[in-house]
Amino acid sequence: MRRRLIASIWLAALLWPAVSRGQEDEGDDLEFGATVEVEAPPTEPVRRSVPAEDLRQVAGARGDALRAVEILPGVARSTSYEGGAPVLRGAGQHESVVFLDGVPVPLLYHFGSATSFFPSRLLDRVELSPSNFSVRYGRLVGGIIEARTKPPASDRLHALLELSLIDSAALVETPLGRDASMAVGVRRSNLDFFFSQLVPADAYSVVAAPVYYDYQAIGTLRVARDHRLRLMAYGSRDSLKLLFSKPVLDDPGLRGDIEGVLAFHRANVMLESTPAGPWSQRVSLTAGTLTREQVVGPLRQKLESVQLLGRVEEKLTLGSAADLVFGIDTDVELADGTYHGPRPPGPEGDTSMGEGLALSENISIHDDGFEIVQPGAFVELTLRPDRRVTLVPGLRLDWYGHLRHGSIDPRLSARVALTESTTLKGGVGLFTQPPIWYYAVPELGNPDIDPYHALHTSLGVEQKLAAGVTLGVEGYYKYIYDDVVAAPGSPYFVNAGSGRIFGSELSLELRPSPSTFVYAAYSLSRSERRGPTGQWRLFDHDQTHVASATASQRLGAGWSVGGRFRFVSGDPTTPVTGAVYDARVGEYRPSHGAQNSQRRPAFHQLDVRVEKEWKISPLSLAVYLELLNAYNAKNQEGTRYSYDYSKSEGVSGLPLLPNLGIRGEL
Amino acid sequence: MRKLIVFAALGLVGCDDPLAYPQDIDRLRVLGARARVAGDASRASPAPGEAVSLEWLVVDPEPAPALGWFFEACPSQARSRGAPECSGPVFAEQGAPAPSTALPQFDFTAVDAERILVRGLVCRDAAVTSLSDACGGEHERVLFELGVGGDNANPTLADAQLTIGGQPWPAPADLAEPGCAADDLPSDSDAKLSVQLVLAASDRDPIQDPKGLAPPFEPLFVSQFSTLGHFARPLSVIEGASEQFDLTVSWRAPADAAGQRARFYFVVRDGRGGVDWSARTLCLAP
Numbered sequence: 001m002r003r004r005l006i007a008s009i010w011l012a013a014l015l016w017p018a019v020s021r022g023q024e025d026e027g028d029d030l031e032f033g034a035t036v037e038v039e040a041p042p043t044e045p046v047r048r049s050v051p052a053e054d055l056r057q058v059a060g061a062r063g064d065a066l067r068a069v070e071i072l073p074g075v076a077r078s079t080s081y082e083g084g085a086p087v088l089r090g091a092g093q094h095e096s097v098v099f100l101d102g103v104p105v106p107l108l109y110h111f112g113s114a115t116s117f118f119p120s121r122l123l124d125r126v127e128l129s130p131s132n133f134s135v136r137y138g139r140l141v142g143g144i145i146e147a148r149t150k151p152p153a154s155d156r157l158h159a160l161l162e163l164s165l166i167d168s169a170a171l172v173e174t175p176l177g178r179d180a181s182m183a184v185g186v187r188r189s190n191l192d193f194f195f196s197q198l199v200p201a202d203a204y205s206v207v208a209a210p211v212y213y214d215y216q217a218i219g220t221l222r223v224a225r226d227h228r229l230r231l232m233a234y235g236s237r238d239s240l241k242l243l244f245s246k247p248v249l250d251d252p253g254l255r256g257d258i259e260g261v262l263a264f265h266r267a268n269v270m271l272e273s274t275p276a277g278p279w280s281q282r283v284s285l286t287a288g289t290l291t292r293e294q295v296v297g298p299l300r301q302k303l304e305s306v307q308l309l310g311r312v313e314e315k316l317t318l319g320s321a322a323d324l325v326f327g328i329d330t331d332v333e334l335a336d337g338t339y340h341g342p343r344p345p346g347p348e349g350d351t352s353m354g355e356g357l358a359l360s361e362n363i364s365i366h367d368d369g370f371e372i373v374q375p376g377a378f379v380e381l382t383l384r385p386d387r388r389v390t391l392v393p394g395l396r397l398d399w400y401g402h403l404r405h406g407s408i409d410p411r412l413s414a415r416v417a418l419t420e421s422t423t424l425k426g427g428v429g430l431f432t433q434p435p436i437w438y439y440a441v442p443e444l445g446n447p448d449i450d451p452y453h454a455l456h457t458s459l460g461v462e463q464k465l466a467a468g469v470t471l472g473v474e475g476y477y478k479y480i481y482d483d484v485v486a487a488p489g490s491p492y493f494v495n496a497g498s499g500r501i502f503g504s505e506l507s508l509e510l511r512p513s514p515s516t517f518v519y520a521a522y523s524l525s526r527s528e529r530r531g532p533t534g535q536w537r538l539f540d541h542d543q544t545h546v547a548s549a550t551a552s553q554r555l556g557a558g559w560s561v562g563g564r565f566r567f568v569s570g571d572p573t574t575p576v577t578g579a580v581y582d583a584r585v586g587e588y589r590p591s592h593g594a595q596n597s598q599r600r601p602a603f604h605q606l607d608v609r610v611e612k613e614w615k616i617s618p619l620s621l622a623v624y625l626e627l628l629n630a631y632n633a634k635n636q637e638g639t640r641y642s643y644d645y646s647k648s649e650g651v652s653g654l655p656l657l658p659n660l661g662i663r664g665e666l
Numbered sequence: 667m668r669k670l671i672v673f674a675a676l677g678l679v680g681c682d683d684p685l686a687y688p689q690d691i692d693r694l695r696v697l698g699a700r701a702r703v704a705g706d707a708s709r710a711s712p713a714p715g716e717a718v719s720l721e722w723l724v725v726d727p728e729p730a731p732a733l734g735w736f737f738e739a740c741p742s743q744a745r746s747r748g749a750p751e752c753s754g755p756v757f758a759e760q761g762a763p764a765p766s767t768a769l770p771q772f773d774f775t776a777v778d779a780e781r782i783l784v785r786g787l788v789c790r791d792a793a794v795t796s797l798s799d800a801c802g803g804e805h806e807r808v809l810f811e812l813g814v815g816g817d818n819a820n821p822t823l824a825d826a827q828l829t830i831g832g833q834p835w836p837a838p839a840d841l842a843e844p845g846c847a848a849d850d851l852p853s854d855s856d857a858k859l860s861v862q863l864v865l866a867a868s869d870r871d872p873i874q875d876p877k878g879l880a881p882p883f884e885p886l887f888v889s890q891f892s893t894l895g896h897f898a899r900p901l902s903v904i905e906g907a908s909e910q911f912d913l914t915v916s917w918r919a920p921a922d923a924a925g926q927r928a929r930f931y932f933v934v935r936d937g938r939g940g941v942d943w944s945a946r947t948l949c950l951a952p
Contacts, residue, residue, distance in 0.1 A: 298881065298905065340879040343747055352748040358937070360747050364879040488745050580749065580785075583699035583722070583810040584939055586889050586901075589749045642685035643900075649685060 048072050048507075049127040054517050056120045057552040059562040060607025060628055062166065062659060065126050066098070066108065066116035069145055070566075071550045073472075073505035073521035074130030076543045077568045077603060087541045088130040089476060090501035090527025091142030092348055094436055096130075099137065099146045100234075102311050103286050104331070106264050108145075110189070110212035110238050114166065117214050117236040119185050121160060121171055124150035131456045131476055132427035135378040135394035135411050136313065138329065141433040141454035141480060149232070151220045152183035157666065164661030165190060167212075182219040189213065212238045226275040235265035235288075261293040266307075278317040285310050290333075296341075299357065303337035326379040333372040333437075339365040344444060346486030346493070347436060348540040349529055351574050351592050358585045365443045372437055373401035388417040400434045405450050407432035421464040425474075428457045435484040439493040446491035452482040454499075468511040475504040485531045494532075499539065501527040515554035522547045538572040538596040545569045545602075558613035558622075563606065570600030570636070579645040588644045600637075600650075606630045622663045632656040689900035691725050691893045691931070694790050694804040698723045698889075698933040700820065700941045701812050710940040711816040714778035720810065722770040723943050724788055725931055727893050730842040734801070736761035736794040737772040737786035741779030742811060750783050750811045765791050767842070776814055784810045812939045821869035821886055821934045823944040828932070830917070830948070831859040838947040846927045846949035853928070853948045856921040861897075863888060863932060864912040865904060871936065873906060881906025884936045888913055894928035894950065895919045924952040 055065035069075055069086070076087035085093035085108055097104045100118060107117050130143035137144050153173040160171040169187035176182055189212045214236040221229045240260045266288035273281040286309040294301045313327035342360030345353050352360070380394035396409040411429025418424055431454045439445035460474030483497030503525025510518040523546040527539035545567065552562035575593040582589050611624035629635075636650035703709040704717035712718045724733055738759035740752035758774035776782060786808045787794050789801030797807075828835045830851065839849055853859060870883040886904040890897050895918055902913040919928070930946040 298885070300879070338879055345747060350747065355748070361744070362880070364875050366879065486747070488748065488751070489743060578807070580807045580809055581696050582749075583696065583808055583941070584812070584935070585937060586698065586887065586933065586935055589809075640685070643688040644686065647685040 048074075048129075049125050051125055054552075055126055057517060057560070057562055057609075058550050059552070059564040059609035059626065060605075061564075062115060062164070062626060063120060063162075063624075064116050065120035065123050066118065066145070066147055069126055069128050071519055071521060071548045071564065072128050073474075073507045073523045073546075074143070075128065076523070076525075076541055076546050077566070078541070086143070086145060087543075088128075088143030088145075089478065089503065090499075090525055090539055090542065091131075091478075092539075093541075094347060095140060095142030095433060097140055097142075097144055099144055101149055101232075101268075101270065102136070102146070102282075102284060102313075102329075103266075103268065103309050105266075106290055107236055107238070107262060110214070110236065111210055111240070114189070114212065115187065118147060118234065119169060119171060119187065119216065122149050122152075122183060122185065122216060122218065124148045131478060132411070132413060132429060132458050134392075134413075135380050135396035135409065135429075136325070136327070136329070138376050138378070138396045138398050138409065138431075139331070139374060139400075139433055141431045141452065149218065151230075152181040152218055154181040159666040160663065161665075162661060162663040163190075165194075165659050166661075167191075176219075179222040180220060183216070184218075185216040187214050210238065210240045212236070223271075226273055228272045230268075230270045230272070232268040232270070233266065234268075235263070237261065237263035239263075257295070257297070259293070259295040261291060263289075263291045265289050280315045280317075282311075282313045284312075296357070299341035299362065301337070301339045301341060303335055303339075305333050305335035305337075308332040321384050323382040324379070325382070327377070329376040329378065331372070331374040331376075335370040335372070335437075336368045337365075337370070338367075339363070339444070343492060344438060347484060349531070349537070349595065350486055351590075351595060355589060356585075356587045358587055359582060359589060363443060365441065367441065367443075370437070370441065371402060373399075374434070375399050375401075390415045394429075398432060400451055402437070402440055403434055403450060405434075407451055407453070423462040424460075425462065426457075426459040428455070430454070431456055435493065439484060445493040448491065449484060449493055450482060450495050452480065452484055452495060452497075454478055454480045460505075468513075470507075470509045472507040472509075473504070475502075477502045480529075483529065487532075496532045497529060499527070499529045500536075501525065501539075503527075516552075518549075518551045520547075520549045537594075540596065541571055542596070543569045543571065552609075558615065560609075560611045560613070562609045565606045566604065568603040570602050572596035573598045573600055573639065576641065576645050576648070581644075590641070590645045600639075601635075603633075603635045603653075605633055605635065618666060620665045622665075624661050624663070626659040626661075628657040628659065629654055630656065687896065687900070689889075689891050689897040691727060691891050691929075694724070694726045694731060694788075694806060695891075696722060696724050696788055696806045696808050697891060697931055698935070698941050698943050699784070699808070699810040700943065701810075701939065702820075708819050708822070709817065710820045710936075710938075711813045711818045712776035712782075713815055714776055716776050718774055718776055718812075720772040720774075720784055720812075722772070722786070722788065722808070723931065723933065724769060724806075725891070725893070725929070726790070729844050729927075729929065730767040732765035732767055732791050733770060733788055734762055734765045734790075734792045734794040735770040735786060735788045736796060736799070737770070737784055738797065739772070739774050739782055739784045741777055742781045742783035744780065750781070750809065752783055754779065761794055761796075764793055765789075779814055781811050781813050784812070786810075810939075817871075818936070818938050818940050819871055820940040821865070821936055821942050823865075823932060823934055823942045825866060826934075826944070827862075827864040828944070828946065829862045830946075831857075835861075835946050837944060841929065841945050841947065843927070846925065847947065850927060850947045850949035852951045853919045854951050855919055855924055857919045859917050859919070860914055861890070861917050861930075862912060862914045863902075865934070867909075867911060869911075869934070869936075870904070870906065871938075871940070883907070884938060884940075887935045887937060889933045889935075890915055890917075891931040891933075892917060892928055893930075894923050894926060919948075919950055923950045926950050 055068035056063045058068035061068040074089050078087045086096050088096045098108050125148045127146045133144050154175045158173040162169045167189045171185040173183040192211050216234040218232045223229045268286040270284040288307045290305045292303040310330045316324040376398040378396040383391040392413045394411045399406045409430040413427035416424045432451050434451045435449050456478050458476040463471045478501040480499035482495040485497035487494045506522045508520045527542040528536045529539050530536045548566045550564045554560045574595045575598050576590045577593045578591040579588040608627045608630045613622040635653045637653040638651040641648045700721045701710050702719045703712045738756045740756045741754040742750045743753045757777050760772050787797050789805040790803050792801045873880050883906040885906045888902045898916045928948045933943040935941050
């Protein structure tokens, strides 16, 4: 009953601004395309946008535009251990989110490091705002990546079939009459088909491989001259089952089999209205389910939730000198779940993460009604007092129902064209984020915990050096306050932390010809946190230097080549200085030195891609080979210890990994 | 939470080649601590005011090393993660006046606290007067946390059936004997023998979990160690929902230890502070 009431209120709130002001009309031949979208003002001082077509060519990204954002400045290297979520300008991985057409998605990469959840062929652009993003987005103190879909092809039937060692995908796009078109896509991993052949029988205990799939269905229909209706369904499922050929019992807490499922399914309806007058509108409603299930021997967790996500954006053009955008952005999640396991660690900076599972006490929770209701509203004014000057003040209001707390975040950004080739840009604003939801569950965390905040500032210059050559330089400073940190006893999470992040970024983009794409980026940064003790320390993923150089070249005759090189400072680590034997569980507990006072060796990797395409109208066939980690660098991704921590050795990441694929297109 | 499973999976791949084997006794080691409440030795959790003896199982490739040790006890409380810490002042401490071959035993009276944390230092051939001592030689830093109140019972290996190679395997009369004893079972060099341990259902205490997510009984963890040769794995588990109480693990005798005496230790834990242990020996045939 309570849920029904909340849903009703939410729907009413969602739809109130959507009173149609457009008029039914006929006889317009307007093609569907990006031009009918309600565009956000391109005013974020650090928004970086690269066409998906260019990103698909990035070597090492396996044709995945979302994966290719790693080449942009401000994006540090994330590890698959933590879901692969991006580390943007020194923020935690849970503090940045990927949006698909304005809707946050719970998964970026399958298994944290494989392909992204959405095919690049259905994307128009991928935009990165590592900080100082628009008030259209909230509940985050990090940055955002927005993937923007493009309408399905409306000219003729298009089909694509791609097979590679890693996964297989199929995609069909077709017009449906004059006013409609649709696309259907599906992808599935291939690893499980040959995993057992690749792994020597005695080398590993794992005898079953991970499986993932995702699917998409998009239909667009022009319902009137100025109104486009889009229906989209998409989803993803990652499942993992590790069966051990012999028991792994070094850790008494880690025994038996390991299973996990992460799945989400979404249905979205979006109505875009762009009548001839000053008003335009976009209404988007998404409903979906999210399943997280995990079993590690006797430890288990299952969470099922229903999500309702709504966004209404209104744009009012106030002549040539101003635009007004306002709207609401609401997130409702109704969750049921059970949990039996150790108390969750803090969001970062928790040295106990490396300890054996048996050393933590288990708790049991059966919660059949956790509700998250987070309505938000925003208003943003774009002022153009002069041809060269754009000022964008904005205000965002959010309410966090499960925390009984709200926030008011003012933001301002500006762009000033100093010359035809030089643009100065900057921004300042407040950003607020609720803690990870389970930190507010009474048995797990602290029901009185509050959202935390960050002040973002940035200043930069864009310089067009020559035709097709653009240089960008930006500096930034962020301060996080009321940050959520783990406490040793009850309450287990408190708003007693803070953080400071500063750095500068350099980017160089060269497009000397339509067949050449070169992009180089360098980020210099420092990200620090401090807890109740007051001592500043490095953030877990502080990476001082992040440099990447990417190039792709079409050589003619269907040949194209590309390469990407990355050099990244190693993540900080906390030295283990000794160990104490815990006789209650029969395991050693490590003793640590100064937190994050050491670093892993620097990461460096070269990825290479070669593709040959044959065009036999109307078909095209391409064969490609990607060499991930082409010179087989032994990059240390972690450290493993002997049972008593007296010995240790580095754990290397992926070795040279060739990925051969074939792609056919109609 | 997703990261936990990915982390666990990545961490496990390749773990068949550990940097050191915990089941091999190749240095001074503490293998367990057993709390015995005065007047009720079966109980592992004292009530406030009750006297407790905390016995420590310390082993070494040598049969009877001289040990110095020091222990202290303080109140502690539930925590989120990480090592337990004192939540109040130390209320008891005890050390050995001189190194001794006797196993350490720390006697104290339980205070009124949620839990009691015992911290200690055990050193070979050196007297210890505080936890901050630097022994210089081999040593182990240890801790043990026991609950106050409650009725958690120690599991027991005294009645357990233990066989090796299908033969009953009795406890030795004198574990400290450096060479083979008359009552030691023999073993061929490089032989692979099956060791079976059968526990009793009564060794497990029931678990009260109103949520119904935990198994009905506490699990039992049996660690096995040997001073010579090699057990196939360091740990065996009887799950809380299992009705099977027998454990089997193979042990391979060394190829080059003829005439030596191998000592074996079995430590059973309930994961909540209840502990017991037992030792066996074999004589490796020339």
